[in-house]
Amino acid sequence: MKFINILLQLNIPYKTEGHHHCRPGWVQIDCPFCGKDSHKWHLGYSLEEHYLNCWRCGSHPLIGTLMELTGYSYIMCKRILKDIEKPTRIKKERPKGKLVIPKGVMEMTGVHRRYLRERGFNPSEIEKLWKVQGIYIASRLSWRLFIPIFYHGKIVSWTTRSISNRGKVTRYISAGIKEESMFHKFLLYGEDFVQQSIIITEGPLDAWKIGPGAAATLGVGYTLEQLIRIARYSKRAICFDNSNPAQKRAQNLCNDLSVFPGKTYNVTLDSKDPGEATAKEIEKLREFLK
Numbered sequence: 001m002k003f004i005n006i007l008l009q010l011n012i013p014y015k016t017e018g019h020h021h022c023r024p025g026w027v028q029i030d031c032p033f034c035g036k037d038s039h040k041w042h043l044g045y046s047l048e049e050h051y052l053n054c055w056r057c058g059s060h061p062l063i064g065t066l067m068e069l070t071g072y073s074y075i076m077c078k079r080i081l082k083d084i085e086k087p088t089r090i091k092k093e094r095p096k097g098k099l100v101i102p103k104g105v106m107e108m109t110g111v112h113r114r115y116l117r118e119r120g121f122n123p124s125e126i127e128k129l130w131k132v133q134g135i136y137i138a139s140r141l142s143w144r145l146f147i148p149i150f151y152h153g154k155i156v157s158w159t160t161r162s163i164s165n166r167g168k169v170t171r172y173i174s175a176g177i178k179e180e181s182m183f184h185k186f187l188l189y190g191e192d193f194v195q196q197s198i199i200i201t202e203g204p205l206d207a208w209k210i211g212p213g214a215a216a217t218l219g220v221g222y223t224l225e226q227l228i229r230i231a232r233y234s235k236r237a238i239c240f241d242n243s244n245p246a247q248k249r250a251q252n253l254c255n256d257l258s259v260f261p262g263k264t265y266n267v268t269l270d271s272k273d274p275g276e277a278t279a280k281e282i283e284k285l286r287e288f289l290k
Contacts, residue, residue, distance in 0.1 A: 003027060003045055003084060010080075012069055015041050020176045021055060023183055032068035033057055046224070050084075055185075055221045058249045059256075099155060100179040104138035105146045112145060115163040119205065119275065126208060130190075135160065141173060147204050149175075149184050149218075150192050156182035159189075159218060161205065172203065174218065186225040188215035197235040197289045199267075200253070202246070206239070206274035210282060213289040214239075214274075220249055227256055234262035237288050241273040 004027055007014045015021075015028045021041045022028050030036060031043035034057040042055045043065070052060045066077040108116075112134035113123035126132050133146040144160040157180035162169045174184055188194075189204050193212035200215060201207050207214040217226050220240075230236055236257065240250040250266050257264040267285070271277040277285070 003047070006080060006084065010070055013039075020174070023177055023185075029069075031057065031060075032065060033060065042221075049224055051224075053221055053223060055219050057245065058221045058252050099157070099181045100175075101158070102135065102138060102141050102146070102160075102179075104135045104141065105133050106136070108132065108134040108145075111143070112163060115145070121205075121208060129212075130204075130208060131155075144173070147189075149180075149187060149189055151182055151187055153192060156180060157184040157187070159184065159204065161203075172219070184218055185223045187218075188226055188229050189218050190215040191229065194233070195289075196233065197237075198230065198233040199237045199239050199285060199288060200230055201274050202240055203275070209274050209277060210239070210285050213286075220246065222253060227253070231257055231260035231262070235288075236262065237265045237267045237285070239267040239269070239274050239285065242268055242271070246273075 004014065007027070007029065012029060016026070019028065019041050021044070025047050026044040027047065028041035029043050029045070030038050030041060031054045034054060035042050043052060043060070044054070045052050052062060052065055054060065062081055063074060063077045066072065066081065067074060070077065072080075108123060108127060116123045116126055131148050131150075135141050135144045135146050137143075141160050143164045144162050147159045147161060148155045149157040149159065157175045159172055159174040162171050177183065188200075190207045190212070194215055195213065197213065198215055199210055199213060200217060201210065202217060202220050204216050204218070207216045238250045238253050240246040247266075247268065254264050254266050265288075267288075269277050269281050271281060274285070
């Protein structure tokens with residue numbers, strides 16, 4: 001039985017296209033752990049690798065997730081999944097879109113630079129090293145930092161960070177599948193600057209605060225492709241927020257990396273996250289990269 005057929009039989013809504021969280025080879029559903037009935041489709045099922053991963057809260061076991069979705073017992077869910085069809089390996093598709101820079105992107109001035117200074121950054125350094133620009137008034141991306149994502153020196157995708165403090169605003173909005181030449185969740189933001197050792201953060205601003213050598217997963221969840229990229233470095237540190245949910249995700253990532261050669265460290269800060277870390281904490285993190 002195919003996974004999609006199970007969802008249909010159990011009346012569980014899903015998407016395979018038409019939403020920015022959808023990508024080839026995946027089936028998206030609402031995550032019962034962090035976004036039940038939200039219609040944000042954060043939780044993805046890999047048709048190739050037969051596992052679940054949430055954009056927000058990371059990986060989850062199939063049986064436990066089905067229990068959360070349905071309220072059925074462990075034995076019942078195990079029985080439902082027992083005969084699930086595991087398809088033969090399929091050729092991994094890359095996004096067929098081309099890079100599209102959103103309208104309204106221009107040099108940072110005024111409010112964007114003030115936002116960065118208030119967060120403890122030097123706007124000129126961020127602009128020069130990370131090539132960050134600003135967006136003023138646009139249909140869906142007004143008042144944001146435009147953050148290009150590079151792969152071997154070439155812009156292949158992008159994300160944006162809101163600088164507004166009005167109400168509930170989506171902090172990060174990234175390129176859709178038809179707006180990027182490489183899927184951003186197959187990459188590590190900032191990896192072009194990484195050498196022998198790597199420090200993994202959740203967001204770009206955390207990577208900026210640590211500096212070259214830090215790379216971001218572009219969200220709290222990570223993909224198999226990102227895991228493999230991180231594993232290529234023999235010395236790696238995971239530096240997520242110090243909240244309990246974030247530390248749980250960090251430990252999951254450390255566990256997934258433990259099967260690969262090299263050493264993985266879970267670094268916890270006294271500050272809330274790397275973006276708010278003190279100069280002393282950043283200095284210690286930088287020592288790790290030497």
